[in-house]
Amino acid sequence: MSRSNIALLVLIACVAALPLFGGAYALRLGTIACMYAVLALSWNVVGGFAGYPSFATAAFFGFGAYCGGVLMGKGFPLWAAAAVAGLLALVSAVALGAVLLRLRGHYFAIASLSLAEVLREVVNNATDLTGGGMGLNIPLASGAGVMAEATFFFYAMWGVMLITALMVIVVANSKLGFALNCIRQNETASSMVGLNTTLAKSIAFGLSACFVSVAGGIYAAWVHYIDPSDVFDILYSVKPIVMALMGGLGSPLGVACGAFMYLGLEEVVWRNYTHIHTGVLGVLIVMLLLFLPHGLSSLRFDRLWRRTKHV
Amino acid sequence: MQAVQILINALVLGSLYACIAIGFSLVWGVLNVINLIHGSFIVLGAYLAFGLYQSLHLSPWYAIVVAAPVFFVFGYIVQRLILNRVITAPVLVTLTLTFGLDLILNNAMIYFFTADYRRLTLIPPLGSVSFEGVVVPVDRLIATATALALTGLLYLLLRRSRVGRAIVAVRLDRDAAVLMGVHVPSIYAVAFGLGAALAGCAGVLMALIFPISPLTSTAYLGKAFVVCVLGGLGSVSGALAGGMLLALVESVGSAFFGPAHATTLSFLLLIIFLILRPQGLVGRKGFE
Numbered sequence: 001m002s003r004s005n006i007a008l009l010v011l012i013a014c015v016a017a018l019p020l021f022g023g024a025y026a027l028r029l030g031t032i033a034c035m036y037a038v039l040a041l042s043w044n045v046v047g048g049f050a051g052y053p054s055f056a057t058a059a060f061f062g063f064g065a066y067c068g069g070v071l072m073g074k075g076f077p078l079w080a081a082a083a084v085a086g087l088l089a090l091v092s093a094v095a096l097g098a099v100l101l102r103l104r105g106h107y108f109a110i111a112s113l114s115l116a117e118v119l120r121e122v123v124n125n126a127t128d129l130t131g132g133g134m135g136l137n138i139p140l141a142s143g144a145g146v147m148a149e150a151t152f153f154f155y156a157m158w159g160v161m162l163i164t165a166l167m168v169i170v171v172a173n174s175k176l177g178f179a180l181n182c183i184r185q186n187e188t189a190s191s192m193v194g195l196n197t198t199l200a201k202s203i204a205f206g207l208s209a210c211f212v213s214v215a216g217g218i219y220a221a222w223v224h225y226i227d228p229s230d231v232f233d234i235l236y237s238v239k240p241i242v243m244a245l246m247g248g249l250g251s252p253l254g255v256a257c258g259a260f261m262y263l264g265l266e267e268v269v270w271r272n273y274t275h276i277h278t279g280v281l282g283v284l285i286v287m288l289l290l291f292l293p294h295g296l297s298s299l300r301f302d303r304l305w306r307r308t309k310h311v
Numbered sequence: 312m313q314a315v316q317i318l319i320n321a322l323v324l325g326s327l328y329a330c331i332a333i334g335f336s337l338v339w340g341v342l343n344v345i346n347l348i349h350g351s352f353i354v355l356g357a358y359l360a361f362g363l364y365q366s367l368h369l370s371p372w373y374a375i376v377v378a379a380p381v382f383f384v385f386g387y388i389v390q391r392l393i394l395n396r397v398i399t400a401p402v403l404v405t406l407t408l409t410f411g412l413d414l415i416l417n418n419a420m421i422y423f424f425t426a427d428y429r430r431l432t433l434i435p436p437l438g439s440v441s442f443e444g445v446v447v448p449v450d451r452l453i454a455t456a457t458a459l460a461l462t463g464l465l466y467l468l469l470r471r472s473r474v475g476r477a478i479v480a481v482r483l484d485r486d487a488a489v490l491m492g493v494h495v496p497s498i499y500a501v502a503f504g505l506g507a508a509l510a511g512c513a514g515v516l517m518a519l520i521f522p523i524s525p526l527t528s529t530a531y532l533g534k535a536f537v538v539c540v541l542g543g544l545g546s547v548s549g550a551l552a553g554g555m556l557l558a559l560v561e562s563v564g565s566a567f568f569g570p571a572h573a574t575t576l577s578f579l580l581l582i583i584f585l586i587l588r589p590q591g592l593v594g595r596k597g598f599e
Contacts, residue, residue, distance in 0.1 A: 047403070051401075053402050053403040053406060099582065099586065100582075102585075102586060103585055103589075105402045106339070106343075106345050106402055106406070107540070107585060107589065109345065109402065109403075109406055110345065110536050110540075111581065111582065111585060114533065114536075114574075114578050114581065117533065117574055117578070118574060118575050118578045121571070121572070121574045121575055122575065124571075125571050125572070234529070238407070238410055241403065241407055242407065245403075245404075245407065275422055276418055276419075276422055277418075278414045278417070278418040279414060279415045279418030279419060279422070281411075281414055282410075282411040282412065282413070282414030282415035282416075282418065283411070283415060284411075285407060285408070285410065285411030285414070286393065286408060286411040286412060286415070289397060289400075289404055289407060289408045289411065290393065290396055290397065290408075293397070293400060293404060
């Protein structure tokens with residue numbers, strides 16, 4: 001196992017100690033941090049490893065939230081509902097991927113972007129099952145105190161993050177990861193030497209959808225109330241990309257760090273600029289892409305006090 | 312008679328869709344950038360028409376004359392100062408960058424104009440013409456005619472003018488165009504400016520017909536995208552054909568299945584086209 005992957009696991013282990021130090025607010029932030037890390041790490045399998053600009057994260061997040069919410073409404077326990085949501089997302093994403101992943105570049109980006117819109121419309125129209133635009137109430141998990149529940153959901157999300165990180169590390173070191181790497185560099189050439197590119201891409205898409213969906217299911221149980229415009233928010237698709245770009249595309253450690261950093265920035269911006277927080281987010285994105293296109297990991301502090309040499 | 316009415320509605324809607332999509336298609340075709348700000352440009356154009364009508368009582372057709380140069384300059388500056396810096400970067404970077412710019416513009420609009428829906432009501436109203444039971448409001452007719460005129464104007468510009476030929480040349484072969492003495496960065500900026508100007512004009516026309524709110528920008532963007540894929544990239548006739556097809560499918564589809572499924576229908580159409588005919592209705596293969 002490479003050094004950066006060990007560092008990633010150490011980082012995750014450190015996050016687990018949060019309940020020892022923080023109160024309810026810190027736990028809330030920690031839960032969101034874990035959720036963002038799951039989204040970003042999952043996105044990285046398709047976007048970072050295979051180089052396919054997927055905007056489908058919001059679609060699968062909403063899918064998982066609604067799947068989990070509906071199942072919990074029918075009396076399933078949280079873990080079972082989340083597992084079913086993940087499995088369903090895995091199966092449907094692999095099937096959908098076989099179609100959508102025939103597209104490349106811009107075409108794939110927008111087709112995956114519209115996936116969330118379609119699911120949102122389906123959920124809006126299936127009023128009997130999902131409550132439509134009225135949203136869906138999810139029964140409270142337990143009668144335990146506020147702190148106990150906050151800790152429970154923090155560890156649930158943390159567990160998903162750990163499993164996602166392990167999945168990403170396993171994929172990166174497996175034949176699948178090698179295949180995805182080949183696809184990113186030259187898809188035509190890799191299919192010519194006998195690689196089943198469609199299968200590899202579809203599995204990657206399915207894996208990334210699966211963990212996002214589980215995170216969505218836990219999110220639904222955590223907030224007790226979901227509605228289509230909340231869980232199918234297009235920002236859920238864009239934030240993981242920004243996190244990955246921030247931390248450095250393709251490296252799991254960088255992506256996880258990017259997620260935590262992004263949450264920090266978002267929290268500061270949200271607190272100080274409630275009315276214009278999306279605008280400030282936009283400025284951040286633009287600045288990041290213009291001045292640090294390879295992420296914060298490409299920042300060289302020694303360059304700050306040395307003159308740049310133009311080649 | 313109902314069939315004729317659906318057809319006429321589709322024609323009206325289709326020309327508007329073409330007008331929405333054509334600037335988007337130009338930018339995508341020439342710059343290879345998916346311009347996610349397009350929807351917000353359209354809404355901003357609608358606000359311009361609304362503001363001019365409210366404050367100066369200037370009719371929307373005059374507002375077009377104001378909107379076109381203003382948006383052109385705006386787009387030119389955005390391209391020159393921001394987008395040209397990353398134009399050679401991978402898809403993800405340009406896409407995310409335009410998304411960031413869209414967040415800024417959209418949030419600014421929500422901040423200044425609020426998210427409330429507004430309506431531009433002409434006083435006195437223009438009424439409607441009816442013929443054997445087929446009714447068409449006059450403002451829609453005017454919007455259709457203007458949309459078609461704008462489309463024709465762009466076509467002429469690309470065909471006849473020096474700048475237009477340069478744009479087409481850059482789209483076909485960037486490197487050869489450089490060798491022929493075309494200054495590519497400024498052509499990119501002109502193309503983006505034209506795209507923005509067309510979006511602004513489309514917004515003015517939309518203000519005549521639909522309610523205005525910053526929240527509608529994603530819907531316009533989605534339409535523009537579907538029309539582009541249906542018609543084929545970067546060609547005027549493609550946008551027109553795609554717009555008409557989408558409008559026809561939506562009109563017939565909502566007559567049969569109800570209007571609640573319009574997005575799903577257009578998404579299905581999009582997927583079918585992407586798989587079977589990715590070059591679009593009038594596009595040529597390998598001409599992306």
